[in-house]
Amino acid sequence: xxxxxxVSAYGRRAALGGRSDAISYESLSRTVAGGARMIGASGARxxxxxxxxxxxxxxxxxxxxxxxVPFSPLNYRLSADGLNQLLACLDAPLIVADDVFESVVNHxxxxxxxxxxxxxxxxxxxxxxxxxxxxxxxxxxxxxxxxGRPKAAVLRHENLVSYVVxxxxxxxxxxxxxxxxxxxxxxxxxxxxxxxxLYAGRRMVYLPNFDPGAWLALVADEGxxxxxxxxxxxxxxxxxxxxxxxxxxxxxxxAYGGARMPVTVLERALRLFPEVGFANAYGLTETSSTxxxxxxxxxxxxxxxxxxxxxxRLTSVGRLVPGVEAEVxxxxxxxxxxxDAGELWVRGPQISGVYQGIGSVLDAxxxxxxxxxxxxxxxxxxFVDGRADDVIIRGGENxxxxxxxxxxxxxxxxxxxxxxxxxxxxWGERIVAVVVLREGAVVDADEVRSFVxxxxxxxxTPDDVVVCRSLPYTPTGKVLRREIVAELTSPASS
Amino acid sequence: xxxKTGARYRSQVCDTELIVVxxxxxxxxLTCGGHPLIDLKAEPTVGLTLKQDADAxxxxxxxxxxxxxxxxxxxxxxxxxxxxxxxxxxxxxxxxPLPASD
Numbered sequence: 165x166x167x168x169x170x171v172s173a174y175g176r177r178a179a180l181g182g183r184s185d186a187i188s189y190e191s192l193s194r195t196v197a198g199g200a201r202m203i204g205a206s207g208a209r210x211x212x213x214x215x216x217x218x219x220x221x222x223x224x225x226x227x228x229x230x231x232x233v234p235f236s237p238l239n240y241r242l243s244a245d246g247l248n249q250l251l252a253c254l255d256a257p258l259i260v261a262d263d264v265f266e267s268v269v270n271h272x273x274x275x276x277x278x279x280x281x282x283x284x285x286x287x288x289x290x291x292x293x294x295x296x297x298x299x300x301x302x303x304x305x306x307x308x309x310x311x312g313r314p315k316a317a318v319l320r321h322e323n324l325v326s327y328v329v330x331x332x333x334x335x336x337x338x339x340x341x342x343x344x345x346x347x348x349x350x351x352x353x354x355x356x357x358x359x360x361x362l363y364a365g366r367r368m369v370y371l372p373n374f375d376p377g378a379w380l381a382l383v384a385d386e387g388x389x390x391x392x393x394x395x396x397x398x399x400x401x402x403x404x405x406x407x408x409x410x411x412x413x414x415x416x417x418x419a420y421g422g423a424r425m426p427v428t429v430l431e432r433a434l435r436l437f438p439e440v441g442f443a444n445a446y447g448l449t450e451t452s453s454t455x456x457x458x459x460x461x462x463x464x465x466x467x468x469x470x471x472x473x474x475x476x477r478l479t480s481v482g483r484l485v486p487g488v489e490a491e492v493x494x495x496x497x498x499x500x501x502x503x504d505a506g507e508l509w510v511r512g513p514q515i516s517g518v519y520q521g522i523g524s525v526l527d528a529x530x531x532x533x534x535x536x537x538x539x540x541x542x543x544x545x546x547f548v549d550g551r552a553d554d555v556i557i558r559g560g561e562n563x564x565x566x567x568x569x570x571x572x573x574x575x576x577x578x579x580x581x582x583x584x585x586x587x588x589x590x591w592g593e594r595i596v597a598v599v600v601l602r603e604g605a606v607v608d609a610d611e612v613r614s615f616v617x618x619x620x621x622x623x624x625t626p627d628d629v630v631v632c633r634s635l636p637y638t639p640t641g642k643v644l645r646r647e648i649v650a651e652l653t654s655p656a657s658s
Numbered sequence: 659x660x661x662k663t664g665a666r667y668r669s670q671v672c673d674t675e676l677i678v679v680x681x682x683x684x685x686x687x688l689t690c691g692g693h694p695l696i697d698l699k700a701e702p703t704v705g706l707t708l709k710q711d712a713d714a715x716x717x718x719x720x721x722x723x724x725x726x727x728x729x730x731x732x733x734x735x736x737x738x739x740x741x742x743x744x745x746x747x748x749x750x751x752x753x754x755p756l757p758a759s760d
Contacts, residue, residue, distance in 0.1 A: 165677075169734055173718055295699070298664050322664045329679055329732050334719025417757050443757040459757055487680075513663050 166328065166363050167193050167226050173335050178367040180219040183342075183386055186367060192223060195282065197290030199227030202281070204291055206274050208258035210304070212251060213237040214269060215262035216372035217349040220278045222358040224260060227285065229302055229321070232294030236304040236316070237349040241639060244268045250306055253316055253520060298322035303355055304520060307449045316520035317449045319355075327452040327514035328359050330487045337366035344383060344391040346371040351640050353392060353422060353445075356453035366390070376404035380412065387414045392445075394422040396641035399429045399580075402436060409436050417460065421445035423641040424550065424566060426573045426580075427479050434467055446481035446548060448534055451488075452514040456546050458482030473541070479570065480545040488512035491531065492540055500539070505564070507552055508538040537564055554645055556585030556593050561623050563595065565645075568626065571619045572597055575612065577605035582635050582643050583626065586652050597626035598648055600634055607631065659694065661686050666734075667695040670702035671709075674716060674737030680730035682743070691739025712740040714747065722748035 170179075171193045178186030187195075203211060211228040213221065213236070221237065228235035238250050240262070247268060251257060258274045260281045269275055276284070302321045306314035343366050347353050361368050369386045371379055374397055382388065393401070398420055401410075418433075418440050425444065434442065441460030447453045458481055466477040484490055491499055492506040500506035509531040517532040518524045526532050537549040549564035556563040565583035572581040580600040585593035597616075601607060609629040617625045630652065636644040661667075661681045668675045669690035675698060688695045692709025696702060716722065718736040723729055724743050730751060731741065741748045 165734055169719060172735075298666075325677065326664060326679075329677065329721075334732075419757065441757060457757065 165325070166359065167196060169334065170362055170365060174339075174365050177339055177365055179362065180222065180368050182369065187219060189362075189365075192226075194290065195223050195285045196226040196230055197293075198288035199223060199281070199285035200230035200293065201288045201291035202284055203227060203231035203233060203258055206258050207256065208233065208274050209256040210234045210236060210254045210258070212254055212257040212259045213261075213349060214240050214247065214259060214265045215278055215349070216240065217345060217347065217354055218278075218370045218372055219368070220260070220282060221349045221354065222362060222368065223282065223285070225303070225355065225358050230291065230293040232296045232300070234301040234304050234318075236306075237354065239306070239348070239350045239639075240265050250314070250316075254304070296321065298325070305350065305352055305355065305449045315522065317516060318518040318520055319352075319449075319452050319516050320518075323452045323514050323516045324355075324359060326487065326512075327356065327454070328363050330514065331454065331485050332360045332363050334363055335365045337361075337364040339365075340387065341365075341389045342367040342369050342386055344369050344371060344379070344386070344388040346374045346379060346391070346393060346397060347422070348639055351422065352447065352449040352453045356447075357392060374400075376401040380404070380410060383412045383415055388412075389414050390417040390419070391415065392419040392421070394641035395420055395425040395429065396423070396637055398433055399426070402429055402432045405436050409438065412437065412440070415440050417441040417443060419443040419445050421447065421454070423643070424548070424569075427570060428573050430478060431467070434463065444481050446546065448536075450516055450532060451510060451512075451534075452516065454485060455488045455510055455512070455514070456481045456484050456490075458545075462545075476547075477541075477545050480541075480547045482546065483544045484546070487514065490540065490546065492538055502542055503539055505537055505539040505549060508534045508536045508546075508548070510534060554584075556583070556595055558585065558588075558591045558593050558595060558623065560592070563624055567620065568595065568597065568616060568624055571616050572599065572612070575599075575607075575615050577601050577607045580635055582645065582648055584645050584649050584652070586649055588627075591627075594627040595624070596628045596630060596652055598630045598632055598635065598652075601631060659686055659688060660684070661688065666698040668698050668700075668702075669737050669739050670694070670696055670706050672737035672739040673735055674733065674739055674741070675735035676722075676731045676733050676741075678730075679721060679732050680728065682724070682729045686729075687744045689742045689745075690737065693739075708739055712742065712747075713738050714740040716741055717750070721751040723751045724748055727751070 170189045175190040179189045179192045180187045259269050298321045301318045303319040304316045442463045444458035445454040446456040469475045489511045491509045511531045515532050517526040535552050537552045550566040568583045578599050579602045582598045588594040612629045636647045665678045670693045671691040674690050692712035715738045716733050722731045722741050
């Protein structure tokens with residue numbers, strides 16, 4: 165439906181690729197219709213994609229929808245075992261893979277390389293779009309799993325349509341606009357961006373293997389007007405620039421999300437990109453991507469304010485998007501008072517809450533438990549403190565690691581930090597601050613503890629301070645706390 | 659007719675097709691070109707014609723809303739008929755776009 169609308173309104177506009185060799189919406193539409201024919205002819209009942217982000221993603225996403233089967237982009241960085249475990253969850257998949265991953269999957273039936281699929285799709289007879297009920301599954305996304313085994317979140321056509329029409333104005337992009345996409349295709353933001361940019365009419369440019377220098381160069385070369393990054397990418401871009409403001413004359417907006425943004429990185433980025441509008445987008449795989457946005461105006465107002473409550477909004481994820489409601493609940497399920505922290509529950513047509521094999525996890529009134537710890541201020545700004553699972557319970561008190569991390573990241577010697585809880589006989593858990601130091605810096609554990617004690621409650625003072633060379637992250641920039649805890653508690657560590 | 663979020667409808671007398679973004683509760687008298695909208699897959703009643711005072715047309719990708727700004731319909735295929743609720747023509751909802759977040 166969206167592709168038809170796009171073709172009607174701006175069929176000859178560039179949809180995908182560089183300025184010199186872009187594919188138009190019309191051309192994409194023909195590939196999609198031919199691709200749908202091929203998917204149907206193969207007898208597949210789902211489509212899996214094992215490859216880096218690129219023009220194939222929107223084509224496969226739309227062709228699967230046109231063929232009436234679910235689409236599942238998979239994490240190509242997984243081991244062969246890991247990938248095959250996910251593939252086993254899919255129903256008779258047609259597996260489309262980059263050349264480099266083809267050998268990992270070619271023992272399955274129905275495997276094609278991306279190039280082979282695209283060529284065949286362009287040559288095939290267009291198939292009419294399947295007529296599916298809107299509550300059928302459109303996309304299956306395995307959740308990022310920083311905790312144990314990945315589950316497949318079901319996103320229905322109605323969830324995705326609701327997200328797109330609720331947050332994007334059709335055809336709003338100018339013909340010369342271009343978006344730079346550097347997130348991996350198995351992240352919900354990649355699926356979201358394929359749809360929202362198509363619906364806005366914005367040309368999509370890809371950087372499949374992120375490098376800060378390459379990112380900056382591509383923005384300049386392709387006249388990129390908007391981009392989306394995860395916080396670790398922005399940290400690397402800022403590090404790469406040093407003190408020199410970026411030369412990115414065409415860039416008007418930069419969205420970030422997927423993990424918590426260290427406020428020091430954000431402040432530096434605001435100074436290095438003074439003409440760019442920043443947007444923090446908060447959402448989960450299960451909510452069809454963004455449910456709250458901290459807009460460019462919010463950023464500017466917070467950064468320029470003397471009022472500490474307004475300034476604090478720089479660390480918030482903004483206000484809810486139209487159509488989404490939120491409720492912060494105490495452990496017993498009662499709504500928390502305004503400003504108090506608790507678990508965030510959300511409700512709205514873009515939220516699915518259905519997992520393959522598990523069914524719906526929505527409560528009786530349709531609310532979805534995000535398992536994020538959060539609070540909402542009187543003006544409706546949402547502050548996410550972190551995963552509920554990451555909360556440290558020390559001496560019966562709940563401590564959100566993010567609060568301590570936000571303080572430590574401002575220590576002059578600290579480049580990066582993660583705060584975790586490790587088992588302790590006396591306290592239940594004790595607080596360990598794992599820090600990565602700036603080049604040439606040294607720290608003294610007591611001094612670090614005093615630094616925190618001067619800014620937070622005594623009970624939030626780290627018990628131990630450990631220095632390491634780097635922290636483990638997922639490709640989308642979520643810190644792997646379990647790994648850190650495992651390292652700290654293994655018999656080999658001292 | 660009772661309408662719900664995400665429901666798709668078509669005009670009986672022109673090409674207009676739309677999707678409901680925000681519904682009104684209860685029974686809603688939704689028309690296009692002077693005649694009731696029908697389900698996207700339904701067949702129009704034979705012999706109906708576009709009413710002369712209901713031919714203002716609509717635009718692809720625009721959202722239409724009632725005076726109270728409660729109802730919201732998105733036109734997915736444009737047509738010549740006027741969209742109306744209870745006989746009152748709907749108006750285009752001004753764009754208040756969120757920043758691109760994907």
